[in-house]
Amino acid sequence: MALKTWPIIQAYFKNRNFAQMEINSFNQFVDWKLKDIVEENKQIIPKIEEVKIELSDIEIQKPKLTEADGSPRVISPMEARMRNRTYSAPIYLTMRLSRRDVEQDVKKTYIGELPIMLKSNRCWLENKTEEELIEVGEDPKDFGGYFIINGSEKALMTQEVLASDRVLVSEQAQEKIIAEVISTKGAFKGRVRIQRSPDGMLAVSFPASPRKLRLFTLLKALGLNSDKEITDAFDERIEIKNDVALNLEQLMVKDQEEALDRIGKYVAPGQVIDYRLRRAQEVIDAFLLPHIGQKPEDRLAKAYYLTMMATKAVERSYKLRGQDDKDHYANKRLELSGKLMEHLFRYSFKYFVKDLKFQIDRTITRRRKLNISTIVRPGAVTERIKFAMSTGNWIGRATGVSKFMDRVNYLAPLTDLRKVKSPLDKNRELYEARDVHGTHFGRLCPIETPDGPQCGLVKNLALMAEVTTESSEEPVEKMLREMGVKLK
Numbered sequence: 026m027a028l029k030t031w032p033i034i035q036a037y038f039k040n041r042n043f044a045q046m047e048i049n050s051f052n053q054f055v056d057w058k059l060k061d062i063v064e065e066n067k068q069i070i071p072k073i074e075e076v077k078i079e080l081s082d083i084e085i086q087k088p089k090l091t092e093a094d095g096s097p098r099v100i101s102p103m104e105a106r107m108r109n110r111t112y113s114a115p116i117y118l119t120m121r122l123s124r125r126d127v128e129q130d131v132k133k134t135y136i137g138e139l140p141i142m143l144k145s146n147r148c149w150l151e152n153k154t155e156e157e158l159i160e161v162g163e164d165p166k167d168f169g170g171y172f173i174i175n176g177s178e179k180a181l182m183t184q185e186v187l188a189s190d191r192v193l194v195s196e197q198a199q200e201k202i203i204a205e206v207i208s209t210k211g212a213f214k215g216r217v218r219i220q221r222s223p224d225g226m227l228a229v230s231f232p233a234s235p236r237k238l239r240l241f242t243l244l245k246a247l248g249l250n251s252d253k254e255i256t257d258a259f260d261e262r263i264e265i266k267n268d269v270a271l272n273l274e275q276l277m278v279k280d281q282e283e284a285l286d287r288i289g290k291y292v293a294p295g296q297v298i299d300y301r302l303r304r305a306q307e308v309i310d311a312f313l314l315p316h317i318g319q320k321p322e323d324r325l326a327k328a329y330y331l332t333m334m335a336t337k338a339v340e341r342s343y344k345l346r347g348q349d350d351k352d353h354y355a356n357k358r359l360e361l362s363g364k365l366m367e368h369l370f371r372y373s374f375k376y377f378v379k380d381l382k383f384q385i386d387r388t389i390t391r392r393r394k395l396n397i398s399t400i401v402r403p404g405a406v407t408e409r410i411k412f413a414m415s416t417g418n419w420i421g422r423a424t425g426v427s428k429f430m431d432r433v434n435y436l437a438p439l440t441d442l443r444k445v446k447s448p449l450d451k452n453r454e455l456y457e458a459r460d461v462h463g464t465h466f467g468r469l470c471p472i473e474t475p476d477g478p479q480c481g482l483v484k485n486l487a488l489m490a491e492v493t494t495e496s497s498e499e500p501v502e503k504m505l506r507e508m509g510v511k512l513k
Contacts, residue, residue: 037489044144044170044442046492047181050363051142053494058367059083062374063118065211071382073389075125078381082119084133087149088112088141102143102150102173103162109176111411113138114147120397132397136377137406139370140414142362144169170362170442171430174414178430180441183492184360184423184448185484189214190316191356192334193349194341199223204338210315212371217314219331221338225271229331232312235291240335241276245284246309247328258332264343265336352457354464359445359492365419365426372420373409380405423448443486445469451478458482 042048060083069078090100090110105112116137122130141147148169150158155165171180187193189209196202205218217231219240227240241255249255252273259269278284282302289301292308310319314327340346349356360368384400393399413419419426425446431437449458459481461471473485486492 034489042144042168042170043439044168046494047170047362047442048142048145050361050492050494051145051366052363054363054366054370055085055139055145055147058363059085059370061211062367062371065371066374066378069378069381071385073386076385076389076395077123077126078385079121079123080118081121082133084117085139085141085147086114086117087147088114099149101161102148105173106176106178110173111138111140111175112143112173113140113407116406120401122395122397124395129395130397134397134401135403136401137373137403138410140172140174140410142170142172143167166435168439168442171438172414172427174411174427177415178432178438179414179427180430180438181362181365181427182425182441183443183445183486184365184426185445186358186360186448187351188356188358192337193351193356194337194346195348195351196341200342202338202341204334204341206314206334208314208316210319212368212375213315215312215315217331217334219334219338221268221335221342225268225342226275227268227272227335227338231314233292233308234312235288238288238291239272239276240331241272242278242284242287243309243313244328244331245276245278245281246288246305247324247331248281249325249328250281258329260336264345265339268339350462352460352462354462354468361492361494363494368420369410369413370406373406376409377402377405440473440485445484445486447482447484449482451482455482 063080063083067080069080070076088100088105089097090104091097100110100112102112104110115135116139117133118136120130120132120134121128144150150161150163150169153161153163158165158167171178173179187207189207192204192206194202194204200223202221203218205216208215208217215232218229220228220230222228228237229240229243230236230238244255244258249258255273256266256269259265278287285302285305286298288308289296289298289305293301293304296304306321309324309327310321314330317323317326317330337346341348380402381400384402385395388395388400414427417425417427428441428444430441447458449455461481465471465484468487468490470485470487474481475483
């Protein structure tokens with residue numbers, strides 16, 4: 026039987042690059058995600074109000090090298106290895122500087138360097154034939170998917186994280202049931218948690234929320250004004266109706282304003298009522314379920330989402346549903362090089378924006394002429410990216426993310442690109458997390474894992490497993506609407 030399957034396996038690897046998923050991930054980051062990050066920070070308004078900078082059209086060129094005399098020229102990966110240089114490409118950004126709404130300066134500005142993955146669509150080696158690769162000093166059997174930082178080859182280790190925007194129900198001590206979701210929007214990750222106590226009361230917590238905030242108080246603040254509207258948002262089953270009636274009985278607020286004031290007293294204590302109400306609305310929009318939206322018109326959708334979470338918690342308390350398994354691979358996501366670079370670039374770009382504001386304020390207070398060339402410091406982005414990639418210390422306190430790539434034999438670099446690292450603490454027991462789970466079948470190798478403290482936390486992808494890159498939601502939503510699916 027085994028002999029019959031070999032031709033299939035050989036055919037699978039014949040026209041397939043081993044590092045293709047890493048390359049696809051990096052290409053997606055360069056082609057789409059960079060634009061999104063610039064879009065998040067497109068307007069910069071420093072402390073001095075009349076000045077404004079607008080950012081647009083980010084462009085990543087192919088790798089270049091600036092020599093000591095200032096002349097730029099093309100650099101090949103082999104030259105970067107030999108001369109201990111970084112294989113990186115310049116980043117250009119269109120910046121518009123206006124003062125008192127009058128445009129003063131428009132410039133395509135160099136803002137820093139981005140390390141480029143070998144064989145990606147910004148690399149000089151892309152689509153080269155075997156003869157052309159040999160000509161530039163490359164091994165035609167090399168698969169790419171790694172970076173060259175200061176002459177060293179660095180591979181980014183795939184990170185295993187809990188899936189965002191997915192509701193998980195769990196049971197805790199003293200019969201408390203918790204339904205929680207990690208809501209993600211850009212760089213912000215907020216954990217929203219609904220807790221059902223043994224007496225049937227539902228409380229909710231989210232970043233910046235009051236402690237022990239009643240769920241139904243929040244639903245009123247979100248725009249479900251009458252008791253009927255709240256009841257209609259829930260299921261018709263008797264167990265759920267029972268809990269809803271219980272919580273409505275204990276509801277101390279009469280209308281939306283009173284509910285908002287309850288939150289406002291916590292987020293803006295001692296302020297006048299108008300400010301308290303406005304601040305409460307700002308907190309709800311920004312920090313509560315940001316993946317649904319951060320505008321006032323998204324509040325009703327958030328209310329319905331919370332009722333869905335609460336329903337799951339109630340169902341669990343009446344044994345109508347099981348607990349969700351955090352170790353089930355449907356509840357996990359793998360972050361490849363592109364996603365890791367996205368986190369890193371977003372952090373570096375935020376620092377660049379902060380530095381830009383500081384430079385503008387400093388230039389104006391010193392009464393110097395304000396133009397784009399004097400306020401941009403390209404090192405702000407470059408240094409942060411290079412530091413993280415050369416040390417492996419990523420944002421979010423993750424360590425060992427970038428790894429010096431072994432070239433002991435042909436298999437060593439292959440395993441570096443297939444490793445999957447869990448962010449869990451290696452010094453804790455965590456028996457369930459280290460165990461082989463049924464859903465690993467065909468995805469992760471059950472044998473290949475290190476001995477000692479990292480056992481079960483560092484895993485390897487199965488030989489024929491592939492990780493897909495994320496795709497846009499809009500086409501699916503459009504298709505569902507065209508098919509007549511109505512949003513509640």
